[in-house]
Amino acid sequence: MSGDILIRADGLSVGFQIGKGMFNKQILKAVDGVTVEIEKGSFFGLVGESGSGKTTLGRALLKAVPITGGHARYDDGEVQYDLAELGGTELKDYRKRAQLIFQDPYAALSPRMTVRDIIAEPLEVMGLTSSRAETDEKVREIAAKCRLNLEHLRRFPHAFSGGQRQRISIARALVSDPKFVVADESVAALDVSIQADVLNLLKELQRDLGLTFMFISHDLSVVAHTCDHVAVMYLGRLVETAPTRTLFNAPKHPYTKALFSAIPSLDPDDRGKTQKLEGEIPSPTNQPSGCKFHTRCPHAVDRCKVEEPSLQHAEAEGHEVACHRWQELFEPA
Amino acid sequence: MSSLIDVENLTLQFKTDEGLITAVDNVSFSLKKGEVMGLVGESGSGKSVTAKALMHLNARNAVYSPESKITLHLDDREVDVLSLRKPSELQVVRGGAISMIFQEPMASFAPAITIGKQMVEQLMLHGDMSKAKAKEISVEMLDRVGISDAHKRFDQYAFELSGGMRQRAMIAMALSTQPKLLIADEPTTALDVTIQAQVIDLMKDLVNEFHMGIIFITHDLGVVAQTADKVSVMYLGELIEEGPVREVIRTPAHPYTQGLLSALPKLDDLDAPLTPVPGDIPSPLERPSGCVFHTRCSQVVGDQCMKALPERYDLDGNHSVSCHIYPKGARA
Incomplete structure (x- = not known):
């Protein structure tokens, strides 16, 4: 890996205004001061429960929702953009450099367009090709990489299974030759036997095309197998980030630990061994004070209720954790 | 312990504009009181349709074969589920003795x-x-x-x-x-893992407390391993393997079950490559001949896989499989 940083977010926040009228205006902070670096050519995983803000963070980095605080820089070696300020022609240019693969391949494809037209649409909309022949050439090229054949291109999406549809979505996202791709729960709707196939394809494309992926998922075992680096979010904050292996071998944050322990084990004799997390993720409009996790944390003390922990460097390279007590809790005695 | 529900030779087809579609083909199983059965399969495998048949809840275009029989054993009587017609009679299997939890609570x-x-x-x-x-x-x-x-x-x-x-x-x-029988159709699929763990725990407590039978439909083998006593695996409407949860998960006998387990990302070995089951699930309109799995199977043994439907073969201890790999006619 080159070690260059493709995206650097610094205190990035996304807030949505909810409620109408002058007096009950409220800001819902979906992403709250996230600082994160995504290395060029990496497969960056983002995990968390629903409501943790992972999708919003992904969209903010694509400039698909307005950034309301902080900064995010994009630098692919050719161009540099400040994502918070981005607009006009620069934004148009960024659109072809950063793409999104959706979760549901059934909803993402228009039933009235042929597969060829679906894949070609981004090229036509962004005016990236000058002739139909050139468009066809590009479509065929990316389709082949996504294991779709010429016969497939003439058909309509309804004729395809979930796995094939997801391959069509991937081809559509990659046809404009992007550098940065956000895959939002892209295998969540697929069956297990197909899921592995799509994950292998994404990895292969990342290597061959030199892409940088942000892989958003709630499935930790999928993330463990595909990503190089993982960030864990809770209520809009980053609570822990580390290289995959470090994180899975030695999680430092109580939330990460609880998440791992909640994955149902394949061993029937492991029943009852999981460490249960009580309660549910609080509503983002009514966030707890101090450490946002303290309402569910089995290790919370008084300090956690008042003071919000910031990300601190843990022992391993690239491992950061936001917890007041990580040292005493998970350090070998 | 006595049997709670017996399903015998359940065959179910749907009449559609494109012809008859076979959703469930000659499926038999039974469930005892207080037993939890995991019904596993991919989308289109017929697991939900099978469960709905227990409540006689399938759409009007469903055609049951004459051999299909579902018997519910209650304390005071036996109910032949598929012969029920009037809404007043059906109440017993729809919320009375049988209840269902669906995937999407909203x-x-x-x-x-x-x-x-x-x-x-x-x-x-x-x-x-x-x-x-x-x-x-x-x-x-x-x-x-x-x-x-x-x-x-x-x-x-x-x-x-x-x-x-x-x-x-x-x-x-x-x-x-x-209810005597609870059918849970992917009850935790829409939930986060932490909440899923809570719901699974709750359901386990309730089985112990109320002593009912549960049919747990899911595609998640981890959830099955943590909840079920026995597992039935379905593929394209066929019941291809069944047995106690430990046997099926530790020593899967059918190539499909083996494939499902190796396609699953495992947390204890991050270096293990993900091995997908090759190919896609065939459309129900193009149901393969012979063994329905042969189009994706890596262990095809010969012509019989394409031509003949494999018979059920009994392995040790209630573990059975339908696959041509196993010797013919050895049915115990």
Whole structure:
């Protein structure tokens, strides 16, 4: 890996205004001061429960929702953009450099367009090709990489299974030759036997095309197998980030630990061994004070209720954790 | 222990404009009281259709073969489920002795009626009781499944609850009539892992407490390993393997079950490559001949896989498989 940083977010926040009228205006902070670096050519995983803000963070980095605080820089070696300020022609240019693969391949494809037209649409909309022949050439090229054949291109999406549809979505996202791709729960709707196939394809494309992926998922075992680096979010904050292996071998944050322990084990004799997390993720409009996790944390003390922990460097390279007590809790005695 | 429900030779087809589609083909199994069965399969494998058949709940275009028979054993009588016709007769399998929990709790509650009203309504339908008594039971049930402030929640609408809470309310509602059999169709799929763990725990407690049989439909083998006593694996409407949960998960016999397990990302070995089951699930309109799995199978043994439907073969201890790999006619 080159070690260059493709995206650097610094205190990035996304807030949505909810409620109408002058007096009950409220800001819902979906992403709250996230600082994160995504290395060029990496497969960056983002995990968390629903409501943790992972999708919003992904969209903010694509400039698909307005950034309301902080900064995010994009630098692919050719161009540099400040994502918070981005607009006009620069934004148009960024659109072809950063793409999104959706979760549901059934909803993402228009039933009235042929597969060829679906894949070609981004090229036509962004005016990236000058002739139909050139468009066809590009479509065929990316389709082949996504294991779709010429016969497939003439058909309509309804004729395809979930796995094939997801391959069509991937081809559509990659046809404009992007550098940065956000895959939002892209295998969540697929069956297990197909899921592995799509994950292998994404990895292969990342290597061959030199892409940088942000892989958003709630499935930790999928993330463990595909990503190089993982960030864990809770209520809009980053609570822990580390290289995959470090994180899975030695999680430092109580939330990460609880998440791992909640994955149902394949061993029937492991029943009852999981460490249960009580309660549910609080509503983002009514966030707890101090450490946002303290309402569910089995290790919370008084300090956690008042003071919000910031990300601190843990022992391993690239491992950061936001917890007041990580040292005493998970350090070998 | 005595049998709770027996399914024999269940074959179910749907009449569509494109012809007859076989959804379930000659499936037999039985469930005892207090037993938890995991029904595993991919989308289109016929697991939900099978479960709905137990409540005679499939759409009007469903055609059951004459050999299909589903018998529900109640304390005082036996019910031939597929012969039930009148709504008054069907009540016993629809919310009476059999209850169902669906995958998407938001879609299963009526949005414009309070949770409480829906609970009371079904209790009054199934049990002969006063409204006040029904309310008392409902609130008690909501409390039992871990919903705090049950009195307040009783008067709320489904959209006011979070996903995990909604699924708990769904469970409370399904159990308030004290069914003998609970069918849970992907009850935790829409939930986060932490909430999933809570719901699984809750369901396990309730089985012990109420001593009912559960059919747990899921595609998640981890969930099955943590909940079920026995597992049945379905593929394209065929029951291809069944057995006690330990045997099926540790020593899967069918190439499909083996494929499913190796396609699953495992946390204890991050270097293991993900091995997908090759190919896609065939469309039900193009049902393969012979063994339905042969188009994706890596262990095809010969012509018979393409031509003949494999017979059931019994391995050790209630573990059985339908595959040509195993010797023919050795049925114990």
